[in-house]
Amino acid sequence: MTQRPAVLIVQRHLAPLTPFLESRYDVYRLWEGPPVEAAQEIGALVVAGEFELDRRLVESLPNLKLIACFTSGYDRIDVPWCRARGLEVTHAPAVNHEDVADHAIGLILAARRRIAEGDRAVRAGGWTPESKTITPSLNGQRVGIVGLGHIGEAVARRAEALRMAVSWWGPREKDAAWPRAGSLVELARGSDVLVVCCRAGDDNIGLISREVIEALGPQGLLVNVARGQLVDEAALIAALKDGRLGQAALDVFEVEPTEAGRWADVPNTVLTPHTAGATGEAVQGMLGLLMENLAAAFAGAPLKTPVPEA
Numbered sequence: 001m002t003q004r005p006a007v008l009i010v011q012r013h014l015a016p017l018t019p020f021l022e023s024r025y026d027v028y029r030l031w032e033g034p035p036v037e038a039a040q041e042i043g044a045l046v047v048a049g050e051f052e053l054d055r056r057l058v059e060s061l062p063n064l065k066l067i068a069c070f071t072s073g074y075d076r077i078d079v080p081w082c083r084a085r086g087l088e089v090t091h092a093p094a095v096n097h098e099d100v101a102d103h104a105i106g107l108i109l110a111a112r113r114r115i116a117e118g119d120r121a122v123r124a125g126g127w128t129p130e131s132k133t134i135t136p137s138l139n140g141q142r143v144g145i146v147g148l149g150h151i152g153e154a155v156a157r158r159a160e161a162l163r164m165a166v167s168w169w170g171p172r173e174k175d176a177a178w179p180r181a182g183s184l185v186e187l188a189r190g191s192d193v194l195v196v197c198c199r200a201g202d203d204n205i206g207l208i209s210r211e212v213i214e215a216l217g218p219q220g221l222l223v224n225v226a227r228g229q230l231v232d233e234a235a236l237i238a239a240l241k242d243g244r245l246g247q248a249a250l251d252v253f254e255v256e257p258t259e260a261g262r263w264a265d266v267p268n269t270v271l272t273p274h275t276a277g278a279t280g281e282a283v284q285g286m287l288g289l290l291m292e293n294l295a296a297a298f299a300g301a302p303l304k305t306p307v308p309e310a
Contacts, residue, residue: 147198
């Protein structure tokens with residue numbers, strides 16, 4: 001029996017956490033094979049919240065105490081199911097929302113000012129005196145924000161600094177400096193740019209539907225820095241191809257990694273590989289909270305950042 005607590009890292013892309021965790025714990029990695037020999041020892045799973053939790057894996061670990069979500073989002077973790085089995089769930093809130101907001105503004109700029117397109121033209125020798133691209137100013141553009149949480153508020157502040165007019169929609173009223181639209185469709189209809197910032201869950205899959213996309217319209221820009229499943233991706237692609245939507249700038253996708261071929265002939269898009277919150281500073285903050293939560297769980301102390309009760 002190990003003399004140190006044992007943890008299991010579930011997703012391969014979390015492998016860089018290994019050396020930090022190994023300073024205190026015996027570390028197993030699921031992609032190297034189910035740790036059958038350590039099933040009795042593992043007390044915590046280290047996971048990313050955008051991946052569905054494997055219930056069979058959880059049930060195979062009799063001494064599991066904690067689902068430690070490295071990310072802020074925990075939308076694919078069935079928290080009530082975990083708690084019914086005596087498992088706590090932690091996450092990393094309020095660590096990278098400012099960075100995600102920076103990225104959202106970057107996507108707006110890249111799309112509206114066609115920055116990536118200009119880069120490609122210069123590199124391909126397509127810049128001629130006659131070929132100057134005229135793009136819209138951000139001044140006066142109407143930005144609709146879906147979900148006015150930490151990320152949404154940070155986007156709103158930045159958009160105002162860029163002389164854009166801000167409004168928002170969410171399912172619940174809240175005190176805010178910006179007007180709330182009566183519905184999501186109303187928000188989309190009154191926006192030039194629609195930025196998706198809300199938390200994902202089973203109740204809002206496909207929230208950005210064909211109706212919402214068409215309300216945004218042929219001059220509109222859809223930006224998503226939340227979760228891919230919030231957008232009806234098939235409807236989005238169809239609308240971009242036939243001109244019912246003007247542009248899309250996406251950091252997240254329905255399936256990740258998304259297939260390159262899915263976007264090969266989709267016009268007017270700026271795509272990034274789910275990197276909005278991935279700054280060095282944010283990762284350090286998430287790592288710090290992960291280590292604090294693991295230490296507390298194994299010591300029987302109060303957790304640093306448990307997922308709040310619904």
